[in-house]
Amino acid sequence: MSNEATVHTGTAQPAGPANIASFIDHTLLKPEASEADVLKVCAEAAEYRFKSVCVNPIWVKTVTTALKGSGVLACSVVGFPLGATPTDVKSFEARGAVLDGADEVDMVINIAAARAGDKGALVEDIAAVAETVHAGGAILKVIIETALLTDEQKVLACQAAVAAGADFVKTSTGFNGGGATVEDVALMRRTVGPDLGVKASGGVRSLADAQAMIAAGATRIGASSGIAIVKGEQGSAAY
Secondary structure, X not given: OOHHHHOOOOOOOOOOOOOHHHHEEEEEOOOOOOHHHHHHHHHHHHHHOOOEEEEOHHHHHHHHHHHOOOOOEEEEEEXXXXXXXXXXXXXXXXXXXXXXXXXXXXXXXXXXXXXXXXXXXXXXXHHHHHHHXXXXXXXXXXXXXXXXXXXXXHHHHHHHXXXXXXXXXXXXXXXXXXXXXXXXXXXXXXXXXXXXXEEEEOOOOOHHHHHHXXXXXXXXXXXXXXXXXXXXXXXXXXX
């Protein structure tokens, strides 16, 4: 595993066209994505020097092989996109992803628990996956799905992620309506403090979008429009 995969990122530095690629998880999560599609994303990530390639678990081995020696990390989602699977299933899925070579795992929380204000259930869910992921030398990002939560519930979910030992909190899956907003990123940053990463994902399609998220406290950007962002163009792709 890359040493980068085990380091907390803290507050981001200003990002311009020259270094914005290093913030981006180049993402392909469409269920119909083919091996050719995945390999194309990997080639793009290596060319543009994105931070990682984020894919569904079935493609982690493919991504790990394709990115070997490139310096680009492999990232897998877990419990995606609903988060409504038992904790032991999420842990099993995460273990498989790490064994297949994932440097990073993005898990979806128990959204129902967040909406019910059940912090204990959230901590239990996240901590179990964190233990599995960290045992494999990878890092854990926790998707709280901001579009489905009130501000109070977002704060609770972020607090649970901190208590459970997660490395990042992340705004959205991109599959359940809504995406990252500057206001949510700022709220998440205030809640988790300076030492956890904050990933803005969902609807970030331009350099201006990405810069606004980073200014609000994001240290990572999840996007399928990474190339457009780097080129200063307007992207239109969905996950």
